Amino acid sequence: QAQLAESGGGSVQTGESLRLSCAVSGYIYSNHCMGWFRQVPGKEREGLAAINNDEGPIYADSVKGRFTMSQDMDRNTLHLQMDSLKPEDTAMYYCAVGTFCGEVLNWEEYTFWGQGTQVTVSS
Numbered sequence: 001q002a003q004l005a006e007s008g009g010g011s012v013q014t015g016e017s018l019r020l021s022c023a024v025s026g027y028i029y030s031n032h033c034m035g036w037f038r039q040v041p042g043k044e045r046e047g048l049a050a051i052n053n054d055e056g057p058i059y060a061d062s063v064k065g066r067f068t069m070s071q072d073m074d075r076n077t078l079h080l081q082m083d084s085l086k087p088e089d090t091a092m093y094y095c096a097v098g099t100f101c102g103e104v105l106n107w108e109e110y111t112f113w114g115q116g117t118q119v120t121v122s123s
Contacts, residue, residue, distance in 0.1 A: 002026040002097045002112040009093060009117030016085055016121075022078040022095030022114060033101035035110060036069060036080045038091035038119075045094070047105030049080065060105055063089075085121045092116040 008020040020036070035050035049057045049069035057069040068081040078095055096110035103109055 002028050004095050004097065004112060004114035006093065006095050006114040006117040009119045011120040011122065012085055014086060014121060014123050017081070017083045018085065018119060020080040020082065020093055020095075020117060020119075022080075024076050024078065024095075024097065028075075028097060029099045031100050033098045033104045033109065034071070034078055035096050035098075035104060036067075036078070037094045037096060037107055037110075038089075039094070039116075040091045045107040046091075047107060048093075050101075050104035052101055052104045056104070058104065082119070085119075087121050087123050090120050091118075093119050 003026045005023045012018055033050055033052040036048045037045050039045040047060055048063050049059045049067055051057045066084045070079045094116045095114050097112045098110035101109045
C-alpha cells in the first residue's frame with residue numbers, strides 16, 4: 001500500500017512559480033500510474049499531469065507549457081514545477097498513485113492519495 005505526502009504549496013503573485021513535491025513510500029505495483037491533480041471547492045478534481053508505467057508525462061491543456069512533472073531517479077519523489085501561475089490555478093493540489101490505469105488524467109483511476117497542499121495565486 002502506497003503512502004504519499006505533498007509539500008511546497010504556498011501563496012504567490014501572478015506570474016510567479018512554485019515547485020510541489022510528493023514523497024512516495026510503501027509498495028507500488030509495477031503496472032502503475034502517478035499523477036498530479038487539483039480541486040477547488042464545489043468542483044470536480046482536475047487531472048493536471050501524469051506518468052503511466054514510466055511513459056510520459058502527459059498534461060492537461062489547462063497547464064500544458066506552464067507545468068512540468070518530473071520524477072526522481074529512485075521513483076520515490078514526484079515534482080510539479082509550476083510556472084507563470086495565474087489566479088485560476090488557485091486550488092488544493094494532490095499527488096496520487098493508481099494501478100493498471102486507463103485514462104491517467106481521470107482521478108477515478110487512482111487509489112492512493114496524499115493529503116494535499118494549498119496553492120494560492122493572487123493578482
